[in-house]
Amino acid sequence: MIVAVASGKGGTGKTTVATSLAASSASAVQLLDCDVEEPNVHIFLRPEIRGSECVTIPVPDVEMEKCNLCRECAEICAYHAIAVLGDQVLTFQELCHGCGGCSLVCPTDAIREIPREIGTVEWGTAGGIDFVHGRLRIGEAMSPPLIRAVKKRIERSRLVIIDAPPGTSCPVIESIRGADFVLLVTEPTPFGLNDLVLAVQTVRELQIPFSVVVNRAGLGDEEVYHYCRDQGIPIDLEIPFDRRIAEAYSRGELLVEMMAEWRVAFQTLLRSIEERAIRGRALHHEVSR
Template identity: 60%
Template structure:
């Protein structure tokens, strides 16, 4: 089973839920940090990193000695990553989506592929929890290719928990796609409700089962619960605003390590998700 932990905005507690859930399950679990622009699962999980791998994406390299400047490469590129200006051809690797279309349509065979570094993948483990995350290269604009690389390490024999990026844009879709269930983490505030609605719309377009976790549940208002009831979305867990939890977080400590009684609560969350998936 693949469980994605997502939210419509940052700072709601996605990583808190993902890490504590993974550590509570313990054995036969995998945690993938797909927030490659700002990965922070490792700060709480403290895994032992065993493998590091550079990730590159193919981009076009033009041999101008062969190029006839016919412009077919520019015509097929929907992202303006290659342009022909008279007898000058320009490529913009940062805009390339690595589809390979320009190379296929070139009648002169003047286009080959070269690599552009996207970032690195790091793999490790902690007490039976298999860990993978990506680190996007500074200045790199497109994270989905690196996210897909992180997702490629999914081990079907394990429970896989994905810490998705915040928001509802392409990186989030790339992270959640193919999941069995999405835990939407929110907080009971007007901003939290607004972004939760956006996240629910995205998940429903993908047709993925979902439920809500309300963090800092005893502050704000009841509008999130009212929305969940109206939309028939189950609220699977509530985490109160707690000084002890905040102190543990500020130390980079997991809730289940600082407050062991919470381990059963996260295990119960896992069992509720399993039940909903099995009933679908």
């Protein structure tokens, strides 16, 4: 089973939930940090890194002797990474998504693909947890291919937990695509609610069963609860707004290591997720009935 932990809003507690979920699993577990722009799972797990690989995307390199300036490459590129002006072909490699369309349509075979480094994937172990994360090259904007490289290392025989990036755009879609279940972590504030609504719309579009974790419960107002009730969205766990939890976080400690009762709570959460995923008791199913 693949469980993705996502949120919409940043800083709601995705990593707190993802790491504690992984550490509570009685069976073999793999934890993937797909927030490749700012990975932080390793700060909590302190894994022993056993391997790494450089991740590249193919970008065009034009041989002008072969080019007939037909503009086919510039016209097929949705991202304007290749342009033809006068007798010149310009490439903007940082805009290239690496689809290979330009070299495919080139009638004179003037475009070859060369690799451009976007980041690295590292893997290792922390206690019983198999760990994988990606580190995007600084200044790089093209994170989805790196997220795909992280997810290539998924071993489906295990419980797989994905710590997704915040937001609802391409990196999030790439991270949660293919998951059997999504946990949406929010906080009971107007900001938390606004971004939860966006995240719910995203997950429904992808038709993945999901439930909500409310972090910093006791803070803010009741609107997140009203929204979840009105929409029939189950709240599977509440983590209180508690100074001790914030202090443990600031020391890089796992919630489940802080107090034994949290291990029980996360084991219960895991069982609940498994049941929901299996039964498909997701809201979108209930709504579509």
